[in-house]
Amino acid sequence: MSEPKQSLGKAEKLRVKADFDFVRANGRKQVGRLMVLVAAASPDGRCKSGVICSRKFSTLSVRRNRARRLLWESVRLNRKEILPCRLILIPRFAIAGRKCGEVQEEFLKLLARAGYRSDRPESDGQC
Numbered sequence: 001m002s003e004p005k006q007s008l009g010k011a012e013k014l015r016v017k018a019d020f021d022f023v024r025a026n027g028r029k030q031v032g033r034l035m036v037l038v039a040a041a042s043p044d045g046r047c048k049s050g051v052i053c054s055r056k057f058s059t060l061s062v063r064r065n066r067a068r069r070l071l072w073e074s075v076r077l078n079r080k081e082i083l084p085c086r087l088i089l090i091p092r093f094a095i096a097g098r099k100c101g102e103v104q105e106e107f108l109k110l111l112a113r114a115g116y117r118s119d120r121p122e123s124d125g126q127c
Contacts, residue, residue: 014050036090039114049087067091074107
């Protein structure tokens, strides 16, 4: 038997510009070495996330996609620890060449600093 699908679905992602604008206007920004996290309270009690990675980060799509994958994987692996909120993650240049564990560690630190991390850790912790 196969395991149930572990990926993030459409319902768990910010997809509309208005959602991103809401988080930017009402959220609290936390800046780390590898990423910037903007978190706002969720109006519907569900957790939704979005990743922004423009050409300003890198002109090479391979590098932008790697940064996006690292951030999405951090959200996916730790979604049980995230309290209901809206999140925007923006990679910084220092994320290039980092391993998933390092990115995940900083994500959890910034999430706790923003006040949206649950007290009891339940993450898989595997990349």
